[in-house]
Amino acid sequence: MNYAAIYQRSIDDPAGFWRDQAAELDWYRLPETILGRDEAGHDRWFTDGELNLSHLALDHHIEQGRGGQTAVIYDSPVTGQKRAISYHELRDEVARLAGGLRDLGVVKGDRVVIYMPMVPEAVVAMLACARLGAIHSVVFGGFQPHELAVRIDDARPRVLITASCGIEVNRVLPYKPLVEAALDETQYPPATTVVLQRPECTATLAAASGVTREVDWHELIQAATPADPVPVEATHPLYILYTSGTTGKPKGVVRDTGGYAVALNFSMQAIYDLDPGDVFWTASDVGWVVGHSYIVYAPLIRGCTTIVYEGKPVKTPDAGAFWRVLAEHRVKAFFTAPTAFRAVRKEDPEAALMAGRDLSALERIYLAGERLDPPTYGWIKSITQRPVIDHWWQTETGWAIAANPMGIEPHPEKSGSAALPVPGYQVEILDGDGVAQPPGQQGSIALKLPLPPGCLPTLWADDERFRRSYLQALPGYYDTADGGYIDESGYLFVMGRMDDVINVAGHRLSTGEMEEMIGDHPAVAECAVVGVADALKGEMPMGFVVLKSGETIDPAWLEKELMSMIRTRIGAIASLQAVAVVDKLPKTRSGKILRKSIRQLTRDADVAVPATIEDPTSLDAIREALAAVGVGTQTD
Ligand code: COA
Numbered sequence: 236m237n238y239a240a241i242y243q244r245s246i247d248d249p250a251g252f253w254r255d256q257a258a259e260l261d262w263y264r265l266p267e268t269i270l271g272r273d274e275a276g277h278d279r280w281f282t283d284g285e286l287n288l289s290h291l292a293l294d295h296h297i298e299q300g301r302g303g304q305t306a307v308i309y310d311s312p313v314t315g316q317k318r319a320i321s322y323h324e325l326r327d328e329v330a331r332l333a334g335g336l337r338d339l340g341v342v343k344g345d346r347v348v349i350y351m352p353m354v355p356e357a358v359v360a361m362l363a364c365a366r367l368g369a370i371h372s373v374v375f376g377g378f379q380p381h382e383l384a385v386r387i388d389d390a391r392p393r394v395l396i397t398a399s400c401g402i403e404v405n406r407v408l409p410y411k412p413l414v415e416a417a418l419d420e421t422q423y424p425p426a427t428t429v430v431l432q433r434p435e436c437t438a439t440l441a442a443a444s445g446v447t448r449e450v451d452w453h454e455l456i457q458a459a460t461p462a463d464p465v466p467v468e469a470t471h472p473l474y475i476l477y478t479s480g481t482t483g484k485p486k487g488v489v490r491d492t493g494g495y496a497v498a499l500n501f502s503m504q505a506i507y508d509l510d511p512g513d514v515f516w517t518a519s520d521v522g523w524v525v526g527h528s529y530i531v532y533a534p535l536i537r538g539c540t541t542i543v544y545e546g547k548p549v550k551t552p553d554a555g556a557f558w559r560v561l562a563e564h565r566v567k568a569f570f571t572a573p574t575a576f577r578a579v580r581k582e583d584p585e586a587a588l589m590a591g592r593d594l595s596a597l598e599r600i601y602l603a604g605e606r607l608d609p610p611t612y613g614w615i616k617s618i619t620q621r622p623v624i625d626h627w628w629q630t631e632t633g634w635a636i637a638a639n640p641m642g643i644e645p646h647p648e649k650s651g652s653a654a655l656p657v658p659g660y661q662v663e664i665l666d667g668d669g670v671a672q673p674p675g676q677q678g679s680i681a682l683k684l685p686l687p688p689g690c691l692p693t694l695w696a697d698d699e700r701f702r703r704s705y706l707q708a709l710p711g712y713y714d715t716a717d718g719g720y721i722d723e724s725g726y727l728f729v730m731g732r733m734d735d736v737i738n739v740a741g742h743r744l745s746t747g748e749m750e751e752m753i754g755d756h757p758a759v760a761e762c763a764v765v766g767v768a769d770a771l772k773g774e775m776p777m778g779f780v781v782l783k784s785g786e787t788i789d790p791a792w793l794e795k796e797l798m799s800m801i802r803t804r805i806g807a808i809a810s811l812q813a814v815a816v817v818d819k820l821p822k823t824r825s826g827k828i829l830r831k832s833i834r835q836l837t838r839d840a841d842v843a844v845p846a847t848i849e850d851p852t853s854l855d856a857i858r859e860a861l862a863a864v865g866v867g868t869q870t871d
């Protein structure tokens with residue numbers, strides 16, 4: 236097949252192109268209107284189609300005679316468990332939980348928040364919501380109560396589904412106290428909390444009296460009658476996934492049902508080149524978009540076997556964990572974040588632990604979630620001798636914007652590049668005035684509208700923020716907030732975020748949110764947080780703080796306090812690397828903090844002094860603070 240021709244058709248005739256893709260799925264009502272508009276004037280895909288994702292991902296395969304095939308392999312080195320779940324078993328479990336949720340009053344359109352570790356029941360919970368047309372919102376299990384509370388208040392769920400604990404390597408982390416703390420903080424607590432009891436730590440469920448009733452997962456499903464899939468419109472929201480924006484309030488990315496199903500099914504062929512029955516392993520977490528799309532929905536829609544891995548690349552028990560899982564389950568395509576491989580490389584630079592593992596089934600390795608730096612790319616390539624495919628996307632898009640189209644026409648790899656635009660995405664490099672840039676010239680990476688199916692139609696209950704965040708800066712385009720360039724042969728190089736979002740170990744975090752929290756500290760007058768390069772985690776947040784006048788707090792003590800505050804407010808994944816007390820922050824004459832200059836200083840000590848700066852000496856204080864923690868030059 237020819238990538239160029241397929242890509243061109245997707246741009247010249249999007250409706251025809253996506254009509255053909257939609258025809259591959261099992262709809263209740265096949266869409267006739269392929270690209271329409273909603274009342275707010277946004278493009279919407281397949282507006283008159285009707286389907287159900289739980290049906291597509293489960294019942295459809297059973298109808299095709301694949302009910303006995305393994306749908307999910309649960310591999311949990313932290314509990315010593317391994318379990319294969321067939322499509323039939325998964326469907327029955329999902330239908331029962333859906334019946335239980337229905338008994339709790341959940342109907343189409345209701346929100347259900349899911350706060351769970353990497354256990355198959357997290358997948359069951361997501362699919363049970365989809366079965367009813369309820370909108371799930373999965374919150375990453377590593378987030379602290381405050382983050383959970385903020386998401387609950389925005390989504391206003393009828394039910395919260397959680398587990399009694401998560402397990403981090405060898406630490407059992409009880410979830411119940413976290414959930415209780417979150418519910419204490421919320422204005423809109425759910426009517427019911429469903430708790431999956433795990434043997435590693437059982438939670439005591441409260442008597443029926445509180446605001447939120449607590450129900451045991453197993454008791455709920457035992458009493459329930461299985462629910463059939465509820466047909467929903469293609470435009471019906473399947474889920475809300477909160478992601479970091481530039482402020483403390485996360486953005487509720489809305490995902491529709493029909494566009495997402497069509498896009499994921501297409502991606503499984505065009506990018507991942509997988510057929511029904513193939514084993515696909517995405518080592519991520521269901522709390523992130525990568526988990527939603529490629530642990531849960533895409534592999535199951537495609538009839539593959541997916542792996543739910545409850546463990547780490549290292550320490551569970553060692554840096555050979557990836558090779559064990561890949562060999563044992565005959566994984567064909569493997570997807571993870573570059574940080575995970577950097578962690579493996581640090582522990583086992585020669586990949587000695589790969590010895591004796593049969594990786595003959597493994598055909599390709601996919602990386603995303605953060606920039607794949609050339610040294611890491613080179614290392615993965617040399618030790619695995621497989622195609623290493625960097626592909627670039629965002630929570631907002633739900634699937635890859637740029638990738639090597641392995642299932643259409645594999646292209647040569649280029650280190651540092653996420654390769655070519657995926658069919659459906661019109662990728663352009665623009666300057667601040669919206670002028671297209673020539674090859675090799677860096678600028679904002681923008682996507683010409685309409686976005687293809689699967690991408691966000693809006694933000695939950697905040698269409699105004701959707702327009703402001705993504706559509707306003709570059710009219711006619713979706714602004715990705717990433718910067719980069721396209722080379723002479725059309726390859727895209729993504730260089731990093733241009734806003735206040737950073738990427739720590741593949742986790743997307745808001746420096747703006749951290750600034751809001753640090754700014755609340757009684758000793759702090761003002762602050763700035765930026766991402767500094769980190770050899771293992773890609774980036775780490777660092778804070779620069781100006782004390783209130785007369786404040787005498789010991790800077791080392793303050794640093795400790797602020798680090799611990801960020802960990803307990805956001806989560807351990809957001810640990811600050813350092814906090815430096817400075818006399819002043821670089822600002823414009825109108826008083827705006829020059830975060831961009833601070834960011835640049837973390838990479839290059841010789842940054843140009845901006846013309847608008849009020850006091851050029853303020854940059855020296857930042858330079859000194861960075862030098863004190865050994866930052867100031869780029870690592871690759
Ligand atoms: N629940 C509770 N705590 C968690 C957690 C969870 N689900 N996930 C991470 N943490 C904690 C860790 O235990 C660690 O705590 P510590 O500072 O007390 O030791 C802290 O958060 C930092 O975690 P992290 O930076 O993630 O390091 P790690 O060693 O736990 O894991 C990786 C390393 C590579 C496995 C992990 O960072 C990872 O999976 N990254 C990729 C994320 C991803 O998939 N992104 C999506 C794109 S593919």
Ligand code: AMP
Binds near residue numbers: 626627729730738
């Ligand atoms: P998230 O929404 O958590 O998936 O994070 C999206 C952000 O991660 C993007 O805007 C990029 O900044 C970064 N990112 C994801 N994949 C890549 C990649 N392959 N190369 C460079 N950056 C990436």
